[in-house]
Amino acid sequence: MADEMAQAEEEIQAAEIAAREESPESNIANWLQTVHHGTLSTLSTKKGIEGFPIGSIVPFALDEFGRPFILVADIAAHTRNINKSNEVCLFLSDPNSSGDPQSHWRISLVGNMKRVVSSSEIDDISPELLKKSIQISDEEESILLARYRERVPQAELYLRTHNFSFYLMNEIHYVRYIAGFGKICWVKGQDLLDKMLGNDVKEVSHGAVQHMNEDHEDSIIQICKAFHHIESEKAEMVSIDSGGTVIKSIHPERYVYNSFPHRISANELRTSIVDLAKKARMQLTDES
Structure with a gap:
């Protein structure tokens, strides 16, 4: 035994x-x-x-x-x-x-x-x-x-x-x-x-959110339209975490979430956001 x-x-x-x-x-x-x-x-x-x-x-x-x-x-x-x-x-x-x-x-x-x-x-x-x-x-x-x-x-x-x-x-x-x-x-x-x-993502996410809102609102609006069927006049990115990003459509007002394919690290953040925006544009092109 x-x-x-x-x-x-x-x-x-x-x-x-x-x-x-x-x-x-x-x-x-x-x-x-x-x-x-x-x-x-x-x-x-x-x-x-x-x-x-x-x-x-x-x-x-x-x-x-x-x-x-x-x-x-x-x-x-x-x-x-x-x-x-x-x-x-x-x-x-x-x-x-x-x-x-x-x-x-x-x-x-x-x-x-x-x-x-x-x-x-x-x-x-x-x-x-x-x-x-x-x-x-x-x-x-x-x-x-x-x-x-x-x-x-x-x-x-x-x-x-x-x-x-x-x-x-x-x-x-x-x-x-x-x-x-x-x-x-x-x-x-x-x-x-x-x-x-993902503490490393948290450390850099604020700057990424600010950059998207200042320079890429058109991409944020396209994400709302492609993935959530929302015709936004104005939209802003609220936050990014290691699993995805929260976006707020302001006209009309509605929060949406977009997951990444996997949990990301800080060095994958830029690529993940770019890939999300590209996928939205491609989907809208295919639907037009």
Whole structure:
């Protein structure tokens, strides 16, 4: 028995060494960027199975820090579960896998999720739920909606008319990382968030935004038209993060988000923005 336990421990250590050789934080960051839905597990509040995990498929998007957030109905079981106990797990797997599913990557993000409440909603929320929520401005909610709408185009209808609310995974404690057979490890949540944030991008993004607004408003307007079907008289770039860029159409007023194909570093920022503008021009040319 002791020999078997020692052998098992050696195999675990070998799997972790193999996983660490592939920069798991970078891989997880890019998988979150490119995969748009996962299985959310919450702790049941249903009588008779209280505390048991229950899974549900959810689309998700990423906020400016790279944290996943969802848009869910107030009447959904997992919404009630989160409001009672906010420990959750978001599971993603390779959408292009074939053959043995265990030979492909999968990740489990373990953390906490809270409801996001905008300024205009505060009076409609119970004091108990409000105390456990994240409060943001209406403008911040509009930017969250833009990020989510890029992945789920009908999101605005849900948010405005069907009693749906945003819930943000505001804490990620650990990620269980499996990149296939023999490549397995735990990743600290903060290490992942540091990679998602891309501090080098944050340092140079302000200058890039200023340059685009001063010299390339025509490109910003073309992006609005090509990808979001908005005929803008005026538009401005609001922010750039390692996952994409927020743009505000001013006439008409609307926020939109444009993802990059992968999480970028600072030395990829200029090329990524140029590629986005070129793609918009090409699409408009093809449509004309």
